[in-house]
């Protein structure tokens with residue numbers, strides 16, 4: 009075991025540090041470091057514009073999506089180099105959250121299934137943030153049961169005609185392109201009749217309606233398709249193979265979302281270091297210490313598990329479904345931490361105004377955003393299913409729709 | 422960065438694993454549990470022939486000097502097999518206390534005997550029904566003799582020698598006491614295979630550890646080191662308990678289907694897996710910190726200890742649940758892990774003690 013950088017890693021780290029020191033938008037350091045969970049605070053500046061500016065600057069200097077091959081906008085870096093980059097980029101990395109779905113999930117799908125010409129056309133601009141992508145998977149009818157989706161694609165000459173609706177599409181309102189999974193054959197079992205495409209979000213017949221979230225933000229949307237035409241060349245993978253293609257996307261979703269993960273521990277620790285409660289200083293209270301120790305052990309466990317995954321990556325192994333634990337642990341933990349933090353303060357704990365609340369109301373923002381962590385990218389329950397079936401090898405759930413043609417599946421309405 | 426054990430370390434683990442698989446099945450544990458023998462002499466000798474007791478002891482003192490990373494993996498195997506031998510008390514506690522605080526002469530005398538398995542050691546701390554504190558230790562050390570009684574000493578029934586926490590005028594100290602002639606009575610414990618006893622010292626000959634200036638601090642340091650090794654025993658046990666649960670759930674049917682297809686059980690076992698995985702990763706880090714005397718060692722040790730305790734508790738408890746009524750029989754092996762997990766939880770001070778140590782070891786303005 010060895011945690012120190014190798015010589016080459018140390019040289020690389022110095023190079024990264026030097027570039028970041030000379031180029032990072034230091035004027036955003038303060039607002040970024042006090043951003044509420046799930047949001048990117050940029051003070052007086054426009055968040056999307058700042059995100060694009062930083063991304064473009066990185067891309068021009070060869071520091072965007074560094075693990076991608078250089079012909080697609082990266083620099084062919086190793087997984088370890090990518091980790092070093094993330095460590096050094098620190099808070100500025102949160103500016104790139106806008107691009108995470110595109111770069112983390114759409115791009116690997118494009119790399120695996122798009123034509124060479126398409127990769128050259130789309131990937132560099134995705135890396136540089138000049139074009140933003142979204143993921144059009146979930147539908148009103150069901151997100152966990154993704155393969156039960158209903159949006160239809162029908163062949164018409166060299167085009168496909170799309171009708172239906174997607175929902176919860178993060179960033180659709182500022183996206184230029186999206187990957188879209190559709191049903192092309194309703195007469196076969198549900199996993200077999202799906203086909204994947206990518207499309208221009210400004211295509212005629214695409215209607216994007218923002219959804220206001222429970223925490224008041226508006227990050228996701230409904231997306232309606234009314235006779236939208238997609239050329240067949242924008243099909244990803246074979247007709248009827250959409251499920252297989254989606255697994256590439258979803259596997260990377262677990263990595264992208266589970267990669268560097270917030271847990272709320274630094275925030276609660278900062279709070280109790282200062283706070284006084286009935287028994288005296290909060291950090292001296294044994295009930296507080298017990299909770300805190302549990303959370304520290306969990307967050308250290310996640311960090312150390314991530315280090316093991318990185319070690320495995322650097323030996324050329326692929327991270328498996330065991331990496332589902334990151335989001336599963338962190339989601340519930342953030343919710344518990346936020347709840348506990350508020351509870352320690354009494355009614356003032358419920359103040360949402362960052363100008364008044366302790367810790368710039370980051371824990372309050374966490375309270376309101378953390379329920380989504382337990383749903384997006386696979387719910388807690390779906391993750392437990394994945395762990396029990398694919399890691400522990402327990403039997404699959406009994407499925408009422410097993411083997412049935414899609415159009416014979418009970419729908420409950 | 423390379424966050425994994427080396428091939429050499431894994432090879433040693435594999436040898437121990439194979440030895441224990443062939444020679445230390447649950448019948449050994451049960452033989453001790455049912456009082457036929459106080460520990461398994463046969464397994465102890467077998468391990469000694471392989472040099473396992475001397476894994477981390479320097480070659481100068483007759484050990485194989487394979488390092489703490491290797492010892493951690495050996496500990497994991499001990500935990501997985503519930504080996505009924507005084508390994509933890511001899512190797513993690515007695516030998517560590519000597520290696521850290523013994524004089525040159527003391528190390529020369531005792532470490533080779535531990536490494537070869539000729540001598541079994543332990544540490545004697547608690548005296549009252551409360552968890553040991555610096556202010557509830559009354560055993561006295563004076564003129565190279567100790568007097569007083571220790572209430573619960575792990576492996577006290579089988580140890581040849583003990584490190585005894587005793588009061589020397591105002592301060593506490595650690596002294597080596599040979600147990601021949603010391604009166605011992607077995608104490609019935611949640612895990613009877615730990616051969617726990619009271620020890621009553623009556624002007625027993627004792628020798629202070631040569632380099633120990635403050636007995637309480639030295640004990641805390643030895644406990645931190647042992648905590649990492651016991652944490653490895655805990656994850657070894659947790660992994661096995663989870664494996665038992667999963668195997669049973671695949672085979673047992675109810676309502677016409679394997680019980681392992683019920684989500685309530687699947688999710689329970691997924692949670693067992695998560696707890697185990699987190700603990701395992703924390704243990705890996707603590708192993709590295711132990712081997713390298715890392716500055717954050719105390720924090721790493723407490724973190725591994727807290728999460729390994731949680732994982733073994735959860736896995737051994739819910740393993741019984743998955744087994745239903747069978748899980749509550751003497752005949753089924755579920756209770757063996759349940760017993761061991763509850764003993765190990767308390768062996769170096771309970772969960773609350775380690776939670777407290779963890780928070781005490783955090784840097785003031787931590788940024789996890």
Ligand SMILES: Cc1cc2nc3c(=O)[nH]c(=O)nc-3n(C[C@H](O)[C@H](O)[C@H](O)COP(=O)(O)OP(=O)(O)OC[C@H]3O[C@@H](n4cnc5c(N)ncnc54)[C@H](O)[C@@H]3O)c2cc1C
Nearest residue numbers: 143144145146150151152176177178380383384385387389
């Ligand atoms: C903030 C946010 C951003 C999102 N962004 C995107 C995006 O960009 N693109 C996109 O395509 N989607 C996105 N999603 C959608 C997300 O993937 C789905 O919400 C999620 O998969 C759950 O699907 P659902 O909402 O239909 O809930 P349902 O699937 O209806 O689930 C409802 C409840 O039933 C449980 N359940 C369902 N099936 C099972 C089962 N087999 N076993 C046990 N329990 C079960 C679930 O765990 C949940 O508790 C986003 C969601 C959120 C909250």
